[in-house]
Amino acid sequence: MRHFLSTADWTRPELQGLLDRAAAFKTGTVSRALEGKSIALLFFNPSLRTRTSFDIGANKMGGHAIVLDAKGATWPLEFADGAVMDGTAEEHVREAARVLSSYVDLIAIRCFPEFKDWPSEREDPMISAFAKHSTVPVINMETIVHPCQELAMMLALQERIGAVQDKTFLLTWVPHPKPLNTAVANSALLMAAKFGMNVRLLVPDERYRLDERYMGAAERFTAEGGGSVTMTTDVEAAYTGADAVYAKSWGALPFYGHWDDEAPFRAKGRDFMITPEKMALTNNATVSHCLPMRRNVKIADAVVDSPAFLGIEEAANRLPVQQAVMEALASQGGVK
Amino acid sequence: MRHFLSTADWTRPELQGLLDRAAAFKTGTVSRALEGKSIALLFFNPSLRTRTSFDIGANKMGGHAIVLDAKGATWPLEFADGAVMDGTAEEHVREAARVLSSYVDLIAIRCFPEFKDWPSEREDPMISAFAKHSTVPVINMETIVHPCQELAMMLALQERIGAVQDKTFLLTWVPHPKPLNTAVANSALLMAAKFGMNVRLLVPDERYRLDERYMGAAERFTAEGGGSVTMTTDVEAAYTGADAVYAKSWGALPFYGHWDDEAPFRAKGRDFMITPEKMALTNNATVSHCLPMRRNVKIADAVVDSPAFLGIEEAANRLPVQQAVMEALASQGGVK
């Protein structure tokens, strides 16, 4: 039985198959793959697009979505094996996953890291425990990667610029008042590399390098399938000739858990907001950002409101790509 | 493309058309106008009846409702154009409205004013921004007016007393521990005036006069379609001969944002609770209140539990009138 936890576990042809299916949904193809089936959407963190698009997508395919707010509306969960549960957690994932599996046909989970201890949080313990104990397929709705966003991004890019092989993809750190999850940055890096793009990672300081698991995977993908991965702090060089710009802010991993120390390095990127001046250096590049997005902090209004902006199409693509993922997982032979 | 933001934007025949359609739903007419369609119900404030009746109503017409809790379960939203989003808001309505529009066919919004600054809040900035940027119709589930409640109220009145033209409608301020939104009072005023009733606004002090936008509109409606609008602080005169009594408590606008100063004026209405003695002065009037309603503070048990009370029928009417509104908006040619 296959889960959808990270695109790193799926081959490029498999991912392209999901994108092609999503494109078909956009032009009227109808699937009833979830007829009589249900999906639990388990949120440990807030969501607007994800819960709406998963719910609508399941409904369009004849299925039924149950939205569960894991903080507040349900019980605190333990995921460690052998835990003596005398703290705040009322239930172990071993039970929660098996019981949910008895009710529904798919389980989707959003669980952001806690920003305290990267060595343990990089193991993605909650969704890993669900995937281990669930008897139905598990979908990642954003943990330390965000594979559904990646698919939506790549579909929007292919729709706008066609084949992306060997095109230049600028993944730029942008300002934000506080350190954020690296998930979307990790995912943008993985997906652009998987599809053979020349990935430039622009950061205000080398300390903003992403986790080696993702940097290394991106290097392997490009070694095998073409493209390249480079990191730079040179804004002008990074933008020059880029075909696609992708913006994201994140917290530098060396300061994980003691974030106050990150401030001076974060300050080095104070001018990293995407502006028309920077965009003028590119090869008429598209620009995008997952949503939510702070205007005039991460990207200037003049860029967001220009034809180069792909963020709305990318967000709209969440619906058909997630339909494709749900269909693919639900149609595995012999599941449940 | 038409929204349903305020009944002031709809003619009396159009509104009567919605009421007639609602009455038909109550006697068994079935509509499948939302087949394959969906509606997002976006709540910035709590709701029992509204979310239940919209969800059930959409479901009865073949549609699918998504309930979004805008405080907590989704991201804080910015609505000001040109904002530098370095505060708490994580997302601009420009993006939220366009993306939601890509997923769903209708967007309904509840967003109460913040009770801080009436000059800005009377512009209804959140729903106005959604209506401006959404590419699908927007429905008001209560902001500074509550048009769905108005329709439910008028349907209940017509069911009970038939034609309302030139009947006397007493809109009376009633006690409550704290200052409340003027939305339902504004709406009761608009709707009774639109349908040619003689509206008496009974308040403990002239400072409880409603906003000129609504007072002026009510005067225009009655000048054109019959009826009248008067304001009084004389309880006995107000009740005498009334055909319909409608109760609501609200905060006096001159004290908006510095509510402590309102206390002495609020105290002048301490005896404004609706009692059997007051009802005895009327022309065997109906009495109603939108729900929730504090018993024995706003209306005495003996009145609530008497046959004169229309509040349950009015609340029940929320379901069919909202079906009529959703059907009317969803069936606009060429929408989406």
Add this chain to the structure above:
Amino acid sequence: MRHFLSTADWTRPELQGLLDRAAAFKTGTVSRALEGKSIALLFFNPSLRTRTSFDIGANKMGGHAIVLDAKGATWPLEFADGAVMDGTAEEHVREAARVLSSYVDLIAIRCFPEFKDWPSEREDPMISAFAKHSTVPVINMETIVHPCQELAMMLALQERIGAVQDKTFLLTWVPHPKPLNTAVANSALLMAAKFGMNVRLLVPDERYRLDERYMGAAERFTAEGGGSVTMTTDVEAAYTGADAVYAKSWGALPFYGHWDDEAPFRAKGRDFMITPEKMALTNNATVSHCLPMRRNVKIADAVVDSPAFLGIEEAANRLPVQQAVMEALASQGGVK
């Protein structure tokens, strides 16, 4: 019109009928008893299994569930007749129940006691008020009893050990960091007694005796239908020869509202966790617990992960037994 508030109101043959229907659902029987109907799920407390299984169950029978979070997403409710509502409650159950009844065909309620005053809370005032004022059937999703859990427990027992008449059922108090609701213990007691089992109630101190309403009912049931009810503090005697072990922690009623005084008595049960050593004394007994369940506090991992553990099957049974309950209540002639 019949509600499902407590199994004490239903005869053993009626309850067996629900269990048989649930078993049929598990082997593929399809019911469309809720076609075009809806159910409101009103939660005053958190839920994972209950909301998921009711929602899925309604959907499987063609119905539509509305989940209402009564704390936060809706208004605070008053249930006392004649109350002057000048406190925090914004709405009376009289209105809420009648209006909800106008929208939906079934109302299900979860409302735990407040742990302050047992004499008033043992009257189950919220669900009692809903049952009194609702015009549609009301289902108990756990208040001071948990009848849906009872059905699921008994179905799991019958599936595993067949006829339960005269089998020995050990209901054992187990440790927990804080005093908990007696609902599941009351229900396990009622159900095992109703089905003629020899019930042993094992507690760390006689002060953990359950409320006389439930002890007395269990004694009546066994007097009429066979089996017996005994209470003991002797662990070894209690486990010896048991056929089914059921674990639950609860607060001792004599300390209700002044829980700090319970600590020394709670300490007497510090070794009451279910272990392989205790299970070795039984007649190869099954062991179960409603979920959520704290591992290695209430039951040791080695027992939870052994074939004796029925908790997952019991939780999975919530879905079909609740389908049976909804079907039975929705099919009453002349309802609504």
